[in-house]
Amino acid sequence: MESSVRIEQALSAAIDLAKQPGCPPRLYEAMRHAVFPAGARLRPRLCLAVALSCGETDLRIPMTAAVAIELLHCASLVHDDLPCFDDADTRRGRPSVHRAFGEALAVLTGDALIVQAFQVLARMPPTARLGSVLASVSAGVGTPWGIVAGQAWECEPTVDVAQYHRLKTGALFAAATMAGAAAAGVDPGPWRALGDGIGEAFQVADDIRDATSTAEEMGKPAGRDLALDRPSVVRELGLEGAIGRLDRLIGEVGETIPTCPGAAELHNLIRVEARRLLPAKLAQRAA
Template sequence: MDATKRIEQALTAAVADAEGPLCPPRLAAAIRYAVFPGGARIRPQLALAVAWACGDDAPDVADAAAVAIELLHCASLVHDDLPCFDNAPIRRGKPSVHKAFGERLAVLAGDALIVLAFETLARRVASRPERLAPLLLIVGGSVGMTSGIIAGQAWECEPRIELAEYHRAKTAALFAAATAAGAAAAGADPEAWRAFGERLGEAYQVADDIRDVAATAEDLGKPIGQDQAHDRPSAARELGVAGAMERLEALVAGAVAAIPSCPGAEDLRKLIRAEVLRLLPKELSRRVA
């Protein structure tokens, strides 16, 4: 089974676990709406790719790690779009969750997705119980208040923000968790894979900053100009588009260089290049092709 099918089947099973006769129907609908259809699923793809590169001796554990990461990402999007943050009316080309279901259900759906991520790990790592605690720490750290995505969002509430630190928490933390969790799920050393995920995550955020000023809302499936509108730090605002492109190229090169020696290294390099090209507007993607 290819990675895309594995991810979608595992996500479907995880969401089904949260649905039942006692679940409020509109909450269940909001959760499903937030998860399906998804975007590129780059974070769970990374987790599975690293697990495969490390032997993938427990596919059910790797699937659980990949799903937990994606559920947390979906939760972050629901919360990011709320009126108290971005107040974004569109996400993935359709009305954002708070526009479709109301603000109260959007808050609850985001919260429920966070809880479901950890429930999924607890339920589906039974075949390798010794791997559960490391995975919980890796995934928990990616969302925590010290350097996870919660901290990344909180930096926007501070009077001064250092761009690299903001990017590391806001985006790179979940990428680093994806690569580290993929390794841990396969019984390998997660720390050997963390730098790869961190650099790729920073590159992803720089590319997103560039798209916010150089792409169209139709291309992105969400509003553009959000960094300027909310006075957020941005590589494109701070460095200019040309400088941000240089930063992106350096981060991509750093991510490629950080891939540990393994049988799947070349496949990972191809995945990185394809994802960067997908993210950038066409007129800019030629520079990193």
């Protein structure tokens, strides 16, 4: 709970770096609109949890990594909602950024949030870990295998669906685990598999929510997978099958956690979080 408060405070401080004389005030407002009120903040919490599991007790460096990753996630939502992609009117129960501020400012808000993530990293306390954190964070977003590349698969004539999901969703979870390790001074490479596995589980949970929730519950349009003829685990396996796969994936990710002081607590935390991803009426069954 305490870390959630600290994440919100750190995100707010990061956005407020833009609140200066000479900065366009609507750009600042749109950036704040894109980042608040809080979503689940899964990725920054995962990043911090990994750093703690690796034995890091000073969270100043992990927190800069966590904030950078959440800003990049929010940026991706702003651009994904644009008319040329999902054309979504709502996000987190409010108008999407382009609906509230116009398309031009929405493009720039996404750009500004991407850059802000790296400005935050640049303000990290001086440490030799910066290079490793920067590499982990940026690789999860860019090319060849980050979330931007994942989204760009939508612009190709033929798509490898598994690769599409792995990049579009999994890459930023992998960035969260890897950057958490890097921020703790640990080699990030062995932490990639955990992030990939969590990303896959998240994608299944997201498909289940899309198929079973109302737009009000989700804070964004529901039933989009069916409406847009997108691949979905629920369409492929049915609801019970999808819940079964989620359970199996969450069990499996435990095996991918590298040896570290807090491995058992980390796996338990991931189980709890996975249950919270499901609509309340299904969470009991998944448990």
